[in-house]
Amino acid sequence: MSAVNDTNFKSATGISPTQISPGLQEFHPLLFIPFFCLYLVNVVANCTIIYTIQVEESLHSPMYLLISLLSAVGLCSTNAIMPQMLLAFLFHSGRVSLPGCLAQMFFIYLMIIMDSSVLPMMALDRYVAICKPLRYMNIMSKRLLAMLTLAALIRGISVVCPMVVLASRLPFCQSNVIQHFACEHIALVSLACSSTSRNSILGMVVGAVIIIFDTVCILASYTVIVHTALQIASGSLRRKAFHTCSTQLLVMFFMYSSFLSSSIVYRAGQAISQDVHNLLSTIYLLLPSTVNPIIYGVRTKEIKQRVLRSFGRRQVAGAEPHEAFPARDDKALPSAAKKEALGAAAEDIGG
Numbered sequence: 126m127s128a129v130n131d132t133n134f135k136s137a138t139g140i141s142p143t144q145i146s147p148g149l150q151e152f153h154p155l156l157f158i159p160f161f162c163l164y165l166v167n168v169v170a171n172c173t174i175i176y177t178i179q180v181e182e183s184l185h186s187p188m189y190l191l192i193s194l195l196s197a198v199g200l201c202s203t204n205a206i207m208p209q210m211l212l213a214f215l216f217h218s219g220r221v222s223l224p225g226c227l228a229q230m231f232f233i234y235l236m237i238i239m240d241s242s243v244l245p246m247m248a249l250d251r252y253v254a255i256c257k258p259l260r261y262m263n264i265m266s267k268r269l270l271a272m273l274t275l276a277a278l279i280r281g282i283s284v285v286c287p288m289v290v291l292a293s294r295l296p297f298c299q300s301n302v303i304q305h306f307a308c309e310h311i312a313l314v315s316l317a318c319s320s321t322s323r324n325s326i327l328g329m330v331v332g333a334v335i336i337i338f339d340t341v342c343i344l345a346s347y348t349v350i351v352h353t354a355l356q357i358a359s360g361s362l363r364r365k366a367f368h369t370c371s372t373q374l375l376v377m378f379f380m381y382s383s384f385l386s387s388s389i390v391y392r393a394g395q396a397i398s399q400d401v402h403n404l405l406s407t408i409y410l411l412l413p414s415t416v417n418p419i420i421y422g423v424r425t426k427e428i429k430q431r432v433l434r435s436f437g438r439r440q441v442a443g444a445e446p447h448e449a450f451p452a453r454d455d456k457a458l459p460s461a462a463k464k465e466a467l468g469a470a471a472e473d474i475g476g
Contacts, residue, residue, distance in 0.1 A: 157214035163415060164207045170418035171196040171203075177431045184427060187265040188250050192421050192428070194274065195243045195376075199414030202236035205229060206307045206410060213306075223297075226308040227289050233307060233410065234285045237384070240413065241339050242277035244377050246270070248346035251369055256353045284331050291324050305406055336381060343377055372424045379420075380413040 174196040178184045206229070209221065221229070253264050288310055295317035305312040314324045347370045354366035422428055 154214065157211060160207070160214065161211055163411060164203065164211065167203045167207075167411065167415040168200065170415065170422065171200040173432060174418040174422060174428065175200070177428055177435065181431050184431065187267070187270055188247070188254070189428070190267075190270060191243060191247045191250060192425070195240070195247075195421075196418050198236055198239045198243060199417055202233070202240065202414050203411060205232040205236065210306050221308070223293075226303070226313060227293055229308040230292065230310060230313065231285055231289050234288065234310065235281045237410075238281035238284060238335060239277055240380060241335055242280060244373070244380070245339050245342040245346070246273050246277070247373055248343045249273075251373065252346040252350055255350050255366055255369070284335070288324070288327055288331065291327060295319060295321065295324070306403055307406070307410065309406060332384075336384070340377075340381065343373075347374065368424070372420065376413075376417050376420055379416050384409045 175193050178189045178193040209229075250265055254261050257264060292310065292313055295314065296319050297316050298318040303309075303312045303316065310324070310328050314321045314328075317324075350366065350370055354363050422432060
């Protein structure tokens, strides 16, 4: 790994260039090919999900809008990282100004928090659809979705801004080579020549609070969903309800496990090689946004049906989403109606 001779990186307020150096420099031209393929799959998969949901009016229900939002966040996250990284592989130049590095850091962590925020929103949607199916359309309105999305955006900005501001005030007087392929918080802070304890504590607290809060909300929702499914549904309806839970829990597993593995390995320090650090950073920053649309495209019957139809394939039989959701109180109807509505809710994801 080559070093940079530019050592006049004296102040966080300067604009001296920082070099992003992900290691294995002699293999950069070869690394371009797999990362470009990953980028292409990411963009095509997310754009396909967004386009399919946008053009199909039958997919304009809250659950599909949230899937579209998840894909949009993944697309923004990828585009904040990959173009610059691919250019660096091609032209052996990963130089970026400090303001540019801070801006990239801001968007990386804002999109990570938005990604994490969408999952509890989806869990809420499934809770209402399965536990309160006959009031679904009244509760999960587009206005509520807009408010939840705005709240998630405000949460992300309010959390990320202090991290970026604290990092921008650090004095940088050592190397200006970031040993990562992107301007991650820990990688940039490690270049400072003063105490970074506040930055490290803030980063760990923010990550822990967000993961714990979102995970508790998700698991609480799905615990109630499973309990309700076991009480009301039987046979195929129960399987469909569990399929609904397993799809979203699979997405949650990919996101949080990749993030935690990268964080744990980074704090292992010198025991792990820098190339392993960079590989895990790649996984937690890029893999979830690539895998999520594929999971939903394969496991969500309505989306798969529309995509196949777009390519001239035979339709997959399935009910239209939420067609059995009258705007009435759950308690006023017999359990048979609840089972029928639960079946309609479970049909939304797979079958």
